[in-house]
Amino acid sequence: MQFADRLQNVETSAIRELFKLLGKPGIISFAGGFPDPALFDADGIAQASAAVLANNPGPVLQYGATEGYGPLRDGIAGFMGGKGATVAPEGLVVTTGSQQALDLLGKCLISPGDKVIVEAPTFLATIQCFRLYGAQVIGAPIDANGVDVDKLEALIEEHQPKLVYLIPTFGNPSGATLSLERRKRILEIAVRTQTLVVEDDPYGELYFDAAPPPSLLALSSQVPGSRDWLAHCGSFSKILSPGLRVGWLIAPPELLAKAVMCKQFSDAHTSNLTQAICAQYLTMNRLNNTLAVVRKTYAERARVMAQCLKRDLGDAIDFNAPQGGMFFWARLTGANGKPANAGEFAKRAIEQLVAFVPGAPFYAHDPDLATLRLSFATADVAKIEEGIGRLKLALG
Amino acid sequence: MQFADRLQNVETSAIRELFKLLGKPGIISFAGGFPDPALFDADGIAQASAAVLANNPGPVLQYGATEGYGPLRDGIAGFMGGKGATVAPEGLVVTTGSQQALDLLGKCLISPGDKVIVEAPTFLATIQCFRLYGAQVIGAPIDANGVDVDKLEALIEEHQPKLVYLIPTFGNPSGATLSLERRKRILEIAVRTQTLVVEDDPYGELYFDAAPPPSLLALSSQVPGSRDWLAHCGSFSKILSPGLRVGWLIAPPELLAKAVMCKQFSDAHTSNLTQAICAQYLTMNRLNNTLAVVRKTYAERARVMAQCLKRDLGDAIDFNAPQGGMFFWARLTGANGKPANAGEFAKRAIEQLVAFVPGAPFYAHDPDLATLRLSFATADVAKIEEGIGRLKLALG
Incomplete structure (x- = not known):
């Protein structure tokens, strides 16, 4: 069977191979990109499901509009308004996870x-998604305050990209948050160079x-014309x-209609x-309570992880503690003969029954x-303390 | 904003424009492709939802395997087994509606x-889906017993297509069902010409x-080698x-892994x-009962529609009564100066507050x-009797 040419642009990720090892009994995993299921408001979701299926379930079980279910488009518009972004219900389309939003942008553009252009490093599935549409993906360097705007601007001038994809808030994998000043500059650059900026914001809450x-x-309301060059x-x-x-x-x-x-x-x-x-x-007025618990839990875990990394790995590792999200992005220093290659270190870590993801696959090049x-x-x-202790053992 | 070249291959369908007229008060619509929501087993679905959210809801609310939720893959394998097709759970992937299966086939191939090659006529969204990946879509003629296999074979020889897409059972829009003899011949042709056949089967039950x-x-178990050239x-x-x-x-x-x-x-x-x-x-052992009601209801409606068409439209229209599915496919004869153009007739029908879909968009060319x-x-x-009566008035 002869497959489409576009499949030659992607391969099953190295991460997937690593994930096969995570089933080892007793392993502590920092490798995933999943939220903690213990924090899901399963009761609230069950109540919501029962309510929509009890009360006129026909339209919910029938085919619906491609643009999305009306009451949810209203709800999302309200949710975005609460975060300071004015969005009309007809200004958004509901997607099958935000992965589909990326897929539709790739298909349309x-x-x-x-x-x-993407951040280097960025979300792996974005790189692969865009490559399946034939994109040449170019990485722009980042620091603790997000993408380096001067270098991004130069790359835009040089490459005239179809779009620039950013995770400005608590980035994956970087954990970095783009500063306010850089945000405004990026909007200005988008307008000046007429370049679409795609803001992916799964972690902002x-x-x-x-x-x-x-x-x-x-x-975007503060930077005239920028809304015309922005997808979210x-x-x-x-x-x-x-x-x-x-x-x-x-x-x-126009882009939304094509999507x-x-x-x-x-x-x-x-x-x-x-x-x-x-x-x-x-x-149902439950989201704020749910989020408050999630924020408190993740904040405590991040604080402990930062402490343990400093205590147990010392100058063998460099990192910036994130202010939110789900990830630490770290760099092996190679100091005192300790490992400097994260792939090798990952294998040694697995032997100690602790897992993380090496950073290489998050770079487009x-x-x-x-x-x-x-x-x-x-x-x-407790698992974080134990797991980072195992990383210390893996360091050697 | 400059869009991808692939968007030039498709356009918003003429049908969508027609559907905007369906909101007219009092209209009777035969235009949709939707099942009757009154026949949905909403109670059963509500019970199923309550059960899965009550009992260990974490995995159901968490990210899952791309291949599909394990118990459902098992369930579908069992369901297919009940219809005479041996399928292992790992031999299928769950998709976001079968529309996504078509999209994945397009993306992969x-x-x-x-x-x-598709039937002429065929499901409109298949034509558009494949065109978005750059396909040149070629129609093979059909009759009351489905696609004309001699002509299909000649078209395969001539064009060496990437795939042949068929709705063999109660086709949309044709209502036609491919005969057993033709089914076997198509499998033999697939093997001989090494051509992938895609069987879309939403209506078979x-x-x-x-x-x-x-x-x-x-x-396919009766035609050696044919399973290697068949997607379902x-x-x-x-x-x-x-x-x-x-x-x-x-x-x-190999194709499933790429998908x-x-x-x-x-x-x-x-x-x-x-x-x-x-x-x-x-x-839950409810599906058979649910399907029994659906079959009986649709059979009665199809019987009445056939009767009314014969009685009210007489020799102005030709059609084959389907043995299942959801559609009549008909042809205006133009006899006695009656309309011969279904697009014009559709406009006159809307004036009489009855709607159907003209057949032209279902043809690739x-x-x-x-x-x-x-x-x-x-x-x-009652609505069918009234609606066909209105069609008679629209005939003039």
């Missing part, structure tokens, strides 16, 4: 050979202390439940039932082989 | 310029009296609920909750402008 800077979407992907996966597969795409009208057309032939529409559950949940990602979302404090 | 011939998938798309949309968005793709191992990789970057996985609901529902599709699934018997 990327012809083979087109260039796309998972802050520990202060809320992060406003999203690019919220800030949101998701219930990290704040309610990933198993529902409900996300959304906010985009300028809806493509979605019609991708999956017709997102499950009406899970959309209705999300819509109902938003009306020129990976920094000393980097690694540690998730603090799913292991509790 | 079709490079720009590749040829694809909706038979009126006798069950239809076995699916191509079930018959199934769906809960017409037998349980389209709003759940749960379908499946069965394909040879799973593409799905990872399309929507990560299908909603675990709706998958778990379907899995639970299959264990060279449409037969006299054809039209009438759905008998959603209007009850």
Whole structure:
């Protein structure tokens, strides 16, 4: 059987091979990108499901509009308004997780050979998703305050990309948050260079202390013309439940209309039932309480992980403690003959029954082989202390 | 904003424009492709949902495997076994409706310029889906017994297509069912010409009296080598609920692995909750009763529609009464100066407050402008009698 040429652009990720090892008994995993299921408001979701199926279930079980279930589009518009971004219900389309928003953007915008700029490092599935549409993916360097805007601007001038993809808040894998000043500059650059910026924001609600800077979407009202060059992907996966597969795409009208057309032939529409559950949940005044518990739990886990990393790994590792999200991004220093290659270190860690993800696959090119990602979302404090202790043993 | 070249291959369908007129008060619609929501087993679905959310809801609300939720893959394998097709759970991937199965096949197989053969007429969203991947879509003629196999064979020889897409049982829009003899010949041709055949089977359970011939998938055990050239798309949309968005793709191992990789970057996985609901529902021994009611109801509606068409439209229209599914496919004869163009007739029908879909958009090329599709699934018997009466008035 002869497959499409586009499949030559991607391969099954190295991470997947690693994940096969995670079934080892007794392993402590910092490798995943999953939220902690113990924090899901399963009771609230069950109540929401019962309510939508009890009361006029026909429309929820029938085919629905490709654009999304009306009450949920209203609910998301209200939710975004609460975060300072004015969005009309008809200004967004509900997607099957925000992964589908990325897929629709790729389908609508990327012809083979087109260039796309992402952060280096960035979300692995974004790189692969865009490559399947033939994109040449170019990485822009980042630091603790997110993408380096001067270098991003130069890369835009040089490559004239179809789009720039950013996770500005509590990035995956970087944990970094783009500063307010850089956010405004990026919007200005988008307008000046007429370049679409895609803001992926799955983690923005998972802050520990202060809320992060406003999203690019919220800030766009301060930068004339920038809304015309901005798409925003949101998701219930990290704040309610990933198993529902409900996300959304906010985009300028012409792009949104193309995305809806493509979605019609991708999956017709997102499950009406899970959309209705999300819509109902938003009306139940439980989300704030749920998020408060998640924030407190993740903040404590991040604090402990930072402490343990300093105590147990010392100058063998460099990292910036994140202010929210789910990830530490760290770099092996190689000091005193300790490991400097995260892939090798990962194998030694598995032998000690602790797992993390080496950073290399998160780079579109020129990976920094000393980097690694540690998730603090799913292991509790005791497991984090034990797991980082095992990392110390793996260091040798 | 510059969009991808692939968008130039499709346009928003003429049908969508027609559907905007369906909101007219008092209209009787035979235009839709929806099942009757009054026949959904909403109680059973609500019970299934409550059960899966009460009992260990964590895995159902968490991220899941791209391949599908384990208990549902088991359930679908059992369901297919009941229809005479041996399928292992790992031989299928759960998709977000069977529309996504088509999308994944397109993504995996079709490079720009590749040829694809479909029935003329066929499901509109298949034509558009494959065109978005750059396919040149070629129609093979059909009759009351499905696709003309001699002509299909000649077209395969001539065009060497990437795949042949068929709806062999109660086709949309044709209502036609491929004969047993033709089914076997198609499997033989697939093997001889090494051409992938895609069997889309959303309607096979909706038979009126006798069950239809076995699916191509079930018959493949009788034609050596044919399973290697066969993909099968199934769906809960017409037998349980389209709003759940749960379908499946069965394909040879190498193609299935590629489809799973593409799905990872399309929507990560299908909603675990709706998958778990379907899995639970299959264990509840309600599906047979639900289907028995649907079959009886649709059979009665189809019988009445055939009667009324004969009585009210007489020799102005030709059609073959279907033995299952949801559609009549008809052709205006133009006899005695009556309309011969279904697009014009559709406008006159709307004035009489009755709607159907003209057949032209269902052809990839060279449409037969006299054809039209009438759905008998959603209007009850009284509405069908009244609606066909209005069609008589529209005839003039």
